[in-house]
Amino acid sequence: MTETLPKAAFPFIKIDAAGRPSLVAQRCRVCNATFADSGRVACSRCGARADMLESFEPGYDGTLYAASIVRRGYPGVPVPFISAIVDLDGGPTLKGTLRAKNFDPAEIVHGRRVKVVFDDALGRTDEGGNRYISHFFEPA
């Protein structure tokens, strides 16, 4: 039985024909704003249209800008986990889950260096039964 490739969980992730994930983002050629996005209609900073937005592969290293240790979750979402805002080197900023060793404030110090990794999206599948690949942050 052939296995279908997993899908990208978010518009800033792409999966190639061999199933390898990578980051993808957009940069405005007019004002240099970056977006964790693909297929934008326009730049929300300067208004330049889609033809002036170029696709690029962001760096995989970044800096923890802010985070919160989530201890009360929603049904079906195990806690605790760390919700993190990370500025990738060169942009853009991503939000995701930081897979750190512990769940205490020492793990979420502003300015900490982290890196982006990819993994299965916590076992979640869509209505068609497709699996997904998501991004996660890990300490550098």
Place this chain on the structure above:
Amino acid sequence: MSESVYIVGIDMLKFGRHPDKSPGQLGAEVALGALDEAGVTIQDIQAVYSGSNYTTMIGQKVLQQIGQTGVQIINLVNACATGATTIREGWTGIRAGEYDTVLCVGVEQMTGMGMLGAAKTGPIPTEGLLGSASMPAVFGEAGMEYAARYGASFADFAQVAVKNHHHSTMNPKAFLQKETPLEMVMESEVIAYPITKFMCSVNVDGAAAAVLMSERKVRERGLMGQAIRIRASSVSSSPWQERDPVMADINSVTRLAVDKAYAMAGLSSEDLDLVELHDCFAPAELQHYENLRLCGEGEGVAFLQDGTSSLGGRLPVNVSGGLLSKGHPIAATGIANLYELALHLRGKAGARQVEGARIGLAHVVGLGTAAAVHILEKA
């Protein structure tokens, strides 16, 4: 038209659990309260500006209770800025010369709703993958940004809850009216660090309404004695910022709204006697001290810890108990803030009266993001 617009009647429910009432009934009760105070009937209302995030066509549901007069009803949604936005729209309609008497009402019935925020955006649920979209986590992140920038501690955030819960013991319309000492706040269940259970506003049922009138009409009806002048009314949306909306920015949008308001009123924070700001979660109050220009950059923690923002201090903030104590029925909050200011400006706030209050500022922020600021003055 350059004449002022006035609040001549305003009311709010005691926020809490009202499971036996429909949203239309909740709105109807406060609408009648505001109408009665203004000495007008629903027949005198020329337009209705109504808001609710979870109930559609709330204006119609209210008028189906108290009088279907066929007037224009505009229902609007602006997240937590909904109630204040109904005031902005009513203000604008009168300033345009279209109306001289309008009703603004905000209603939210939330009992039974859990934590707000997590949205399924796409084919699979994103909670836990895109970090957390829960409101406590979003505001926890914002609090940690503030902590890194200005050195605020977990205890500083907790102290906001101590202050506001203390204030609420003097507010019979607050849902929670209980002292919460610092240790109790810090040791309560962590929802999303640095936010504990007592540092969260509660989802409750509530409604608030106001009757706005043009200056000419106020004089014609002899209501200047009870009228509250709206010195400023402003609404802003989140401007482009590097990390927004990946990280919701409640700071830039607030600064836009408040600077417009101060300019409109020809006032600064030095002229304020009291402030009701958007403390949906305790860390947010500290952020808004700087955002609303109540103090200089980096002075927020001192503003709290030296008592300036407590009742009896130089510029009391959230003497109503704030959202933390009153509860936060989303669409009602923006009008309930004005109700609190009006009480003080009229000298009717009882045990929590800010002495000699003449000018007050009210502020709300709705995630997504909108901010609204009103400045009120006793006529």
